[in-house]
Amino acid sequence: MTDIRTLEQTATQVRRDILRMVHGAKSGHPGGSLGCADFLTALYFKVLNHNPKFNMNGKNEDVFFLSNGHISPLFYSVLARSGYFPVEELKTFRKLHSRLQGHPATAEHLPGVRIASGSLGQGVSVAAGAALSKKLNDDKNLVYVLMGDGELQEGQNWEAFMFAAHHKVDNLIVTVDYNGQQIDGSTMEVLGLGADIEAKLKAFGWEILHMDGHNMQNIIDTMAKAKTMTGNGKPIFIIMKTEMGQPIDFMVGSHKWHGIAPSDSDLEKALAQLPSTLADY
Amino acid sequence: MKKFEVQNVKDTRSGFGAGLSELGKTNPNVVALCADLTGSLKMDAFQKEHPERFFQVGIAEANMIGLAAGLAIGDKIPFTGTFANFSTGRVYDQIRQSVAYSNKNVKICASHAGVTLGEDGATHQILEDIGLMKMLPNMTVINPCDYNQTKAATIAIADHEGPVYLRFGRPAVPNFTSATDKFEIGKALMLNEGSDVTIFATGHLVWQAIEAGHILAEKGINVELINIHTIKPLDAQAILNSVRKTRAVVTAEEHQMNGGLGDSICQLLARELPTPVEMVAVNDSFGQSGTPDELMKEYGLDATNIVAAVERVMKRK
Numbered sequence: 001m002t003d004i005r006t007l008e009q010t011a012t013q014v015r016r017d018i019l020r021m022v023h024g025a026k027s028g029h030p031g032g033s034l035g036c037a038d039f040l041t042a043l044y045f046k047v048l049n050h051n052p053k054f055n056m057n058g059k060n061e062d063v064f065f066l067s068n069g070h071i072s073p074l075f076y077s078v079l080a081r082s083g084y085f086p087v088e089e090l091k092t093f094r095k096l097h098s099r100l101q102g103h104p105a106t107a108e109h110l111p112g113v114r115i116a117s118g119s120l121g122q123g124v125s126v127a128a129g130a131a132l133s134k135k136l137n138d139d140k141n142l143v144y145v146l147m148g149d150g151e152l153q154e155g156q157n158w159e160a161f162m163f164a165a166h167h168k169v170d171n172l173i174v175t176v177d178y179n180g181q182q183i184d185g186s187t188m189e190v191l192g193l194g195a196d197i198e199a200k201l202k203a204f205g206w207e208i209l210h211m212d213g214h215n216m217q218n219i220i221d222t223m224a225k226a227k228t229m230t231g232n233g234k235p236i237f238i239i240m241k242t243e244m245g246q247p248i249d250f251m252v253g254s255h256k257w258h259g260i261a262p263s264d265s266d267l268e269k270a271l272a273q274l275p276s277t278l279a280d281y
Numbered sequence: 282m283k284k285f286e287v288q289n290v291k292d293t294r295s296g297f298g299a300g301l302s303e304l305g306k307t308n309p310n311v312v313a314l315c316a317d318l319t320g321s322l323k324m325d326a327f328q329k330e331h332p333e334r335f336f337q338v339g340i341a342e343a344n345m346i347g348l349a350a351g352l353a354i355g356d357k358i359p360f361t362g363t364f365a366n367f368s369t370g371r372v373y374d375q376i377r378q379s380v381a382y383s384n385k386n387v388k389i390c391a392s393h394a395g396v397t398l399g400e401d402g403a404t405h406q407i408l409e410d411i412g413l414m415k416m417l418p419n420m421t422v423i424n425p426c427d428y429n430q431t432k433a434a435t436i437a438i439a440d441h442e443g444p445v446y447l448r449f450g451r452p453a454v455p456n457f458t459s460a461t462d463k464f465e466i467g468k469a470l471m472l473n474e475g476s477d478v479t480i481f482a483t484g485h486l487v488w489q490a491i492e493a494g495h496i497l498a499e500k501g502i503n504v505e506l507i508n509i510h511t512i513k514p515l516d517a518q519a520i521l522n523s524v525r526k527t528r529a530v531v532t533a534e535e536h537q538m539n540g541g542l543g544d545s546i547c548q549l550l551a552r553e554l555p556t557p558v559e560m561v562a563v564n565d566s567f568g569q570s571g572t573p574d575e576l577m578k579e580y581g582l583d584a585t586n587i588v589a590a591v592e593r594v595m596k597r598k
Contacts, residue, residue, distance in 0.1 A: 057356045106383045114354050116383045119374050125344045126379055129351020129359075132336065136312070137355060156375070159344035167336065 003046070004216045009277035010081065011041040011216070016274050017077035017090055017281065019248075023267045025094035028102070031244040031257040033074035035179050035213065036146060039240060040074055042219040044082045047227075049141055052083035054111035062141045063130055065115060067123020068148035068177065069103040070259070076100050079112035080281075087281045121154025123147055124174055128164045128235075131172040142230060145174040150182030153191050158204070164235040165205030173226050175238040177213070181255040197239055206237040213242035248273055282498040282506075283473045285457040285491055291428035293449035293485075294392040298323025299428075300435025301360060301390075305331045308439055312352055315362040316342045321451075322362035322392050342367045346375035346387070353385040358439055364398070365391035365448055366407035369414060380444045381417040388438050389414075393451045394424075395535035396563070396580055397485060397573035406568035412540020414446040415513040421466060422513040424448040424534075424542075426487035428456040430510060433464035441466055448484065450535075452573040455488050467511045469519035475505035478529040478591050481520065483509045483542045486533035486561065486582060493587035502591060512542050517549055524550065529598045530558040531590045535582055538562040557597035559590035 014037045022028035044050065048062040055061075066075050073093060080087045085099070092098035099108040103118025115126050123145050131143040151157065164172055178197070184190050194200060198208045207229055211222040219240075226236050244258065245251030248270045262270060304311045305327045312334045315324050319337070328335040338345040342363055349359035361368065368391035369376070380387045391410065398406045415422045421443060425431040431449045438445045472487070473494055482490035487508045494504040505523055509516065524530055530550065532543030543560035550556045563580050577583045 057354060059356070063354075115350060115385075116378050119378045122343075122347050122375060122379050125347020125375075126351040126354070128344075129348035130354050131351070132348065133352045133355020133357050136334070136357060139355075156343040156347065159339075159341035160347065163338055163341065163344055163348070166339075 004220070007042055007045055007216050010045055011037045012274050013276065013278040014041055014074065014077045014081060016271060016276060018073040019262060019267055019270050020280065021073045021077070021090055021093040022261045024091060026261050027094060028073055028261060029070040029259045030073070030262065031181070031251065031255070032068065032148060032177060032179065033071040034248065034251065035242040035244045035246050036071055036074055036177050038216055039175065039213050039219055040078045040146065042216060042223065043144065044078045046220055047223045048144065052111070054084055056114060058114065058130065059137060060139055060141060062144060063114065064144045065123045065127045065130070066104060066117055066146055068120065068146065068151050069117030072102065072104050075104060081278070084112040085110065090281045120148070120151045121156040124157050124160035127172060127174070128160055128169050131169045134171055142227065143172050145172070147174060147176050149176050149178045149180065149193065150187050150190065152176065152193055152197070161201065161204040161206065168233045169235050170231055170233050172235040173230065173238065174235065175211070175240050177242055178239050179242045179244045181244045181258065183255065183258050185255055201237045205234060207234045209236065209238045211238050211240045213240040214246055282494040282504060287455040287457050289456050290453045291456045292451060292453050293425060293428055293431040294321070294451060295323050296425070296428035296431030297390055297392065297435050297447070297449055298326055300432040302326040302330060304436055304439050305334065308358065310356060310358045311360065311439055312336070312357045313360045313362065314338050314345050314349055316340055316345050316367065318363050322390070324362050342372045343375050346372045347379050349387040350379040350383060350385045353387050358386055358388065360388045360390050362390050362392070364405060365394035365410045366405055369410040370407060373413060377417060381419045384419050385444060386442055388445045388447060390435070390447045392449055394448045395450060395485070396568040396576040396582070397450050397452045397535060399451065399573045399576065400570050402570040403567040408537045408563050408568065409540060410448060411512055411536050411542065412544070415540070415545065419444055420513065421445045421511070423466065423511050424484040425510050426484055426508055427454060427458055429458045429460045429462065430464065433462060434510065437464040437466060450485055454485055457488070467514045467516055469516035470508040470510065472508055473504060473506040475503040476527060477503045478531060478595060479505040479507060479523045479527045480531045480533060480587065480591065481507050481509050481542065481546055482533040483512060485535050489582065489584045490533050490587055492584035493591065496584065496588050497591055502595065504591065509542055512545060515545050515549065520546060520549060521554055524554055524556050528556055529594045530556055531561060531587060531594055532558065533561040533587050536562055538564055557594050559594040561586050561590050
């Protein structure tokens with residue numbers, strides 16, 4: 001299907017952007033950014049009802065929050081490629097006086113960003129609040145969140161999970177990037193989340209879906225299904241299996257590339273695995 | 282020294298509850314969140330009158346701050362309510378990132394501040410909250426002195442775009458400001474003009490400073506008394522105008538000396554107009570259990586201590 005093919009090509013370009021941005025800044029978080037590239041591309045180019053002529057209040061459109069703010073290169077690339085701001089601005093990532101701060105922020109008024117994130121565990125709470133405001137405003141659009149799996153170690157998430165179920169915040173779709181990695185190692189080694197995240201979230205009163213974060217068709221289908229499940233009294237949680245660093249052969253599946261920049265030769269090797277589909281910035 | 286008529290004796294938190302209830306009727310965008318302290322915060326009227334705009338969040342303050350930030354994105358004006366301790370120290374990073382740095386229109390309303398929380402003891406008696414909040418860029422910090430002023434401040438902050446920390450307390454205290462006074466954020470209020478010394482007081486210490494003013498008048502000391510209900514932004518012009526005249530300052534607050542109102546005034550005077558200052562505040566200590574009156578005395582926060590501070594600073598002129 002051409003639609004899927006186009007989305008895949010866009011995701012490839014987004015991955016090139018991510019690597020070039022992190023390389024240019026000599027810092028940043030390529031691993032999780034690459035791993036979530038298919039999902040966020042699908043979200044902004046297919047799933048969301050959104051308006052790149054950015055309105056902070058997000059009224060009458062879907063609203064997305066990035067809770068794991070360290071994958072900002074991905075967020076910025078997708079926003080730029082969707083028309084929120086010029087693609088050339090990606091080269092200012094993490095530089096002095098840039099609107100593209102190390103972690104997403106609102107102070108510089110970058111279109112597309114509605115809340116600062118980076119200090120982990122706050123996105124689901126903010127999104128639940130935004131979802132409540134949509135109900136009060138009689139706005140039928142949805143609120144989406146992407147969060148990390150290591151981020152589930154932050155206690156505030158579980159406060160938010162409890163709240164959203166209790167208050168029937170059923171216009172909220174949270175996707176967790178289930179890559180099993182965090183800075184210090186695998187999530188199981190660092191602080192085990194338990195074998196069964198699904199059972200935990202179910203016990204908290206959420207609807208659960210599973211998704212293959214590297215299968216574009218599966219992402220589109222799962223998000224469509226999630227949308228049909230909204231409005232039924234329960235928030236929705238999607239466990240998205242991904243590989244950190246996907247698909248770069250020397251990065252994939254390793255926590256080592258969580259938060260370091262590629263060298264010149266690393267970049268060259270990595271870009272060779274990602275044929276340019278749209279023009280580089 | 283001017284006489285102030287005490288209309289009644291009421292807790293400032295009830296002023297907050299009354300202000301919130303009035304806002305519920307006049308401003309449809311106002312929403313309220315509470316972390317299992319609805320009765321203590323006097324939010325029950327709003328809850329009853331506007332159940333669709335009231336959110337019980339349970340004992341989960343971090344989530345409450347995030348929810349409020351999200352509601353503000355959707356153009357609501359969220360008022361969060363819990364004790365001052367759980368409104369600030371417990372959720373500092375949530376306020377810092379999701380509210381202050383993100384510049385969201387959230388009103389953090391904090392009751393039971395300071396030692397006058399009383400018998401529950403130091404776990405609940407936060408004395409650092411003004412400092413924590415005033416350090417955050419974008420944050421406005423307000424500490425009204427009585428029921429009427431707290432009610433007026435509650436109503437006023439709904440019309441101010443941006444994060445606000447509103448601090449009030451538990452005990453019944455003299456209600457002496459006019460119910461018809463309009464609250465102007467950032468404006469120092471002249472309570473008594475004088476020439477020998479300026480007392481800058483905030484919150485519950487304003488009444489103590491009035492009592493001190495009468496004692497000092499009998500001793501022949503002519504006190505200028507200014508109510509600083511807004512600690513940030515500080516009304517620098519009003520402060521400097523007064524100090525140019527009196528050349529001696531006493532600050533009074535129910536807060537740590539580090540980081541409070543006195544700290545802000547000392548910074549201003551050190552830069553602009555070096556002047557002897559004595560500070561009536563808690564001196565690097567936690568509180569303890571006791572009645573509010575006992576604790577005010579124990580920690581040196583009552584009228585007697587303000588009188589002593591004035592006498593000390595007069596000798597340094």
